Every structure is written in structure tokens, then in C-alpha cells.
Amino acid sequence: ETGVTQSPTHLIKTRGQQVTLRCSSQSGHNTVSWYQQALGQGPQFIFQYYREEENGRGNFPPRFSGLQFPNYSSELNVNALELDDSALYLCASSYTGLVKGETQYFGPGTRLLVL
């Protein structure tokens, strides 16, 4: 059984640019959630995808968007990058996304630095 994988591991961008982060869910899981973790803070929920549709969204602006593919992998896209977007971006997968309190398993994250 493979765990959650993310790419790239690190990324440096400049303000105003766009970035795409990728996530492959754990084997057997069809739901992916994305979180932003600023330094010294807990993860903050961005959104969740279940069967290629957004299944919930946190308090993030529309320039944060996502996709989920038929193989349940997912992308997080951020447009018009701002300095405050510098953070660790975590992807978490879960089995169905439809069961409250379902366990979410995190990937290693992508560390984004915006200059």
C-alpha cells in the first residue's frame, strides 16, 4: 500500500506568479483535502475534493483552486502569488470523504517560498 505523495518537495516563486502543486492519494482513497501550514501554526483547511468535485472549502480566496482527476490524484493551483502564501502545503487523503470524522492521512508536503 502506497502512502500519500506530493510534488515538488520545495518550490521558490516570485510575487505575482502562478504555481501548481500535485498530490497522489493513498491507495484505495478517493478523497483529497488540501491544507496550508504557515510556520509555527497548525494546518488550515483550503478545500476538499471527492470524485472530482469540490466537497467543501475553507476561508481562502478564489485564486486558490483545485482539481481532482479520475485516478483521484489532485492539483492545487495558486494564482497571483503573494508573500503570505509562503507556507507548507499539505495534502491529505481519506477513504470516502463522506463520513464525518473520517481519518485523513497526510503527505510530506510541498514547501513554497514566495519572494
Add this chain to the structure above:
Amino acid sequence: QQPVQSPQAVILREGEDAVINCSSSKALYSVHWYRQKHGEAPVFLMILLKGGEQKGHDKISASFNEKKQQSSLYLTASQLSYSGTYFCGTGRHSGYALNFGKGTSLLVTP
């Protein structure tokens, strides 16, 4: 909606016990505990779903008081490997997202 964790940081000697608390002002459906080591992903420890439920895993256990919207994580006879930042993530009745606290930094020394 962010749960409040206490203490913010704790230093233990190997073999000592610790308690980490997590409280919310909103009604909770579930509490999820994770441990994160520096530069690594959060690792799932346990999930609690029912009021008054307790769970245990080796020497780590947790309780969830649904009426008080509080959960506590108990680490007994701490080991060096317990060092890291512990996060509680809370789930609400209204959705599937987890809201995480700011974390409790735990350092176990020899």
C-alpha cells in the same frame, strides 16, 4: 473555530507523563490527534468520535468529552521518540473539514 491547545510547549524527561488539552467553543463531532516532527508530515495518532470516549495506543491515550467540547491526549512513560508538535484537529457536525489548533511542542530529554 480554531480549537485552543494547552500547554503551548512542554519539556519532559524520559519516563515522565504529559497531558495535552484541546478545547473548542463549537459543538464537535470528532477529535483527531496528530504528531508532527520537524520538516515532516503530521502523522495520525488516533480519532475520537463519541462523548466520553477514550482510546489508547501503546502508552498514548486520549479522551473526548463531547458535552464540554474538550479532548485530552495522555502520554505516559514518555520516550525520546515522542518529541514533536502535537496537533488536535476538530471535526464539526456540519462538514468534513478539520480545524487544527496551533499545536503543542513536546520535547523529551534523556
